[in-house]
Every structure is written in structure tokens, then in C-alpha cells.
Amino acid sequence: MADAAAKMAATLAFAQKIIDSGSLTIRVPYVDMAACVIxxxxxxxxxELEFEHIWKAKWNVIKVVYLVQRYLPFIDSCYLGMYRQLAYHIPLKECRILPFASGLTSIVGISLAESFRVYAVWARNKYIAMGLIIVGMVLTGMAGMSIYADSLxxxxxxxxxxxxxxxxxIAAGGGNSIVLIWTALMAWNTLTMVLMLIPGYRVYRTGIKSELWSVLFKDVLSILNIIFATNPRPALRVVIxxxxxxxxxxxxSRVTLHMREQVTRGREKTAATEVELQTTRINFYHPSKQADNSTVQPLSSVLVV
Structure with missing residues (x-):
């Protein structure tokens, strides 16, 4: 009996060392921490850009959506995610709730972020934006995350x-739930990418060179990073x-901030041009009513706007 207890204690000690070394688990906390640091x-x-172009602006739907998608990662990624990975003695009940809570808020944030970008390039088409938000949240949020959370x-x-x-x-993703969730997310992101490429192709066809559009699509086409997330094995998908x-x-967020910064610069350039023109004075003269017709006096100075 004593030998069995000693063997059990030795086994547990060995297992603890393996767990502490990270040999039995993917080092998800390290990647998650790196993501939060980034x-x-x-x-x-x-x-500074956000304070200048967002916080100082008037309150409207765009400002609210921006702030929601901007600050949600502080909750779902940097707090709930880190708490689930690093806290000690978490009750099993909380362990079952945390993946659904953090996952659902993450999906909401992603849906808002991507729809926000499409909304920007489609001349503020609210129907497209709302459609993407609803489809994204329903397909990969409420349905997908509930299935995944229940499988853990x-x-x-x-x-x-x-x-x-x-x-x-100890178990995750019963059946093909993980594959279905990632497939739905990939399809949704592909749709948003196509919707963003259409206006870009139209601008390219016209031959118009706009600094604003260049700045916009430089950031918008970064959505292609979703391809990287769908390539690794399912175990690695969890890591990233x-x-x-x-x-x-x-x-x-950078799309929105760079757009507003570019618009502000354009307005400043226009204002500077107007000021420069206003300083150009054209003097009009007419013969004096005095007897001495050789003397001319300035009639007025006209500001050319």
C-alpha cells in the first residue's frame, strides 16, 4: 500500500514537472500575451490620432461603433483571455462560461471591425454594413461559439x-464543430474582402489617383491576414x-484614423491655398475726378477667393 502511494506521488510530481515545462500544453498564454502587448x-x-479625430468629433453612430470595436479587446483578449489562462483555482463553472463570453465578445468585435471597413469604402452604405454585422454575429458568434463552448x-x-x-x-471541438466554425468565419471574411475590392477596382478602372484611396486600401487589403489563420492545423489555430x-x-482602427487624418490634411491644404489666394491683392484704378487727370488712386483691393 505504501509502495502504491509512493508511486502515485512520484507520478504526480513528474506530471507536475512536465506541465510546468509546457511539454504537455501548447504555450497559448505566451502568444495571447504577445497579442495583448501588440x-x-x-x-x-x-x-494621439484617436483623441484628435475621434474623441473631439461629435457623437454619432460611427463614433460609437468605432469605440466599441476599439476597446472590446481590452475586455475579451487582455482581461478575460488572460484570466482564463493565468489565474489559479478557477472553478469549473467559470471555466465553462469564460470561453463563451470571451469568444462571443471577440466575434462581435471582429464583425464590427470588418463591417466598419466595408462601410468606409462603400460610401457609408448602412444596409451592407448592417447585413455583414448580423450575418457575422449569427454565423460565427451566437451559433459557432455556443457549439464550441459546449464541446469543451x-x-x-x-x-x-x-x-x-x-x-x-481535456477535450474540445466534438465532431467537426471547429472546422465548421472556421469555415464560416473564413467565408464571411472572404465576403468582406470581395466587397472591399469592388470599389478599389472601380477606382482603378477610372484611372483616378487619390492619396486618400491609396491610404485606405493599403490598410483595407490587410484583411488578407485571415488566410494565414486558416492554413495551420486546428491545434495551431487555437494558438493564434x-x-x-x-x-x-x-x-x-488604423483604417478609420488614417482616413480621417488624410481628410484633415486635405482640408488644411485647401485652407492654406485659400489663404494664399486671399493675400493676393489686385488693385483696380480709375482716373481721378480731380482736375489733374494724371493722378490715379487705388479704387479698391479685391480678395481673390
Whole structure:
């Protein structure tokens, strides 16, 4: 009996060492942490633009949508995601709720971010934007994440004396649920990419060279990064999920900020041109009513606008 207990203790100690070394688990927390660092760093870099072009602007639907999609990653990726990965002694009930909560808010953020970009290039077509938001949330959000969250099975390692942070998943993605979710997400992202390429092709056909459109599509076509997320094996897709989610928000936010910055620069250039023209004075003269017709006096100075 004593020998059996000793062997069990040795086995648990060995398993604990393997878990601590990361040999049995994909190092998802490291990638998730890197994703959050990238997101926060980008937020710091673009905060000046955001304050100037978003916070100072009047409140409207566009401003609300921008702020929602911009700040959701702080909740779903940097808080809920890190808590689920790094906290100790999380109850199994919370472990079952956290994937659905963080996943659903992530899908909402991605839907808003991508629809926001399509909305920008389609001349603020609200019907297309609303359609994309609804389809994205329903297909990959409420349906997909609920199926995925229900398929997760957790085990409390503390019951066998092991000390490990986060929720320990022992089973995930029953059947083809993972494949179906990623296929739906890929199809939806492909649709948004096509919708963004159509206006770009039209502008290209006209031969018009616009600095604003160049800035816009330089950021918009970055949606192609979704192809990278669909290529790896299912196990690796889980690793880059948070990274992919934060990149959607980063890129969509930069599209909006760069557009508004470019528009502001255009207005400043126009205003500078007007000021330059206004300083050009054209003097009109007419013969004086005095006897001395050789003397001419300025009649007026006209500001050319």
C-alpha cells in the first residue's frame, strides 16, 4: 500500500514537472500575451490620432461603433483571455462560461471591425454594413461559439494535487464543430474582402489617383491576414486566435484614423491655398475726378477667393 502511494506521488510530481515545462500544453498564454502587448502598443501609438479625430468629433453612430470595436479587446483578449489562462483555482463553472463570453465578445468585435471597413469604402452604405454585422454575429458568434463552448471539457487538476494556472481542457471541438466554425468565419471574411475590392477596382478602372484611396486600401487589403489563420492545423489555430482577433481591431482602427487624418490634411491644404489666394491683392484704378487727370488712386483691393 505504501509502495502504491509512493508511486502515485512520484507520478504526480513528474506530471507536475512536465506541465510546468509546457511539454504537455501548447504555450497559448505566451502568444495571447504577445497579442495583448501588440494591441496595447498600437493603442499607445495611435492614441494621439484617436483623441484628435475621434474623441473631439461629435457623437454619432460611427463614433460609437468605432469605440466599441476599439476597446472590446481590452475586455475579451487582455482581461478575460488572460484570466482564463493565468489565474489559479478557477472553478469549473467559470471555466465553462469564460470561453463563451470571451469568444462571443471577440466575434462581435471582429464583425464590427470588418463591417466598419466595408462601410468606409462603400460610401457609408448602412444596409451592407448592417447585413455583414448580423450575418457575422449569427454565423460565427451566437451559433459557432455556443457549439464550441459546449464541446469543451475541463478537469480540475487541484483534485489530484497538481498546481497549474488556468482552465485545463481535456477535450474540445466534438465532431467537426471547429472546422465548421472556421469555415464560416473564413467565408464571411472572404465576403468582406470581395466587397472591399469592388470599389478599389472601380477606382482603378477610372484611372483616378487619390492619396486618400491609396491610404485606405493599403490598410483595407490587410484583411488578407485571415488566410494565414486558416492554413495551420486546428491545434495551431487555437494558438493564434487572440492574435488574429486583436489584429482585426488594430487594422480596422488604423483604417478609420488614417482616413480621417488624410481628410484633415486635405482640408488644411485647401485652407492654406485659400489663404494664399486671399493675400493676393489686385488693385483696380480709375482716373481721378480731380482736375489733374494724371493722378490715379487705388479704387479698391479685391480678395481673390
Amino acid at each position: 494591441f496595447v502598443w498600437d493603442y499607445i501609438l495611435t492614441f 471539457k475541463f478537469f480540475d487538476l487541484s483534485t489530484v494535487g497538481l498546481n497549474r494556472p488556468g482552465c485545463f481542457v 486566435t487572440v492574435l488574429e482577433r486583436t489584429l482585426h481591431t488594430v487594422l480596422a
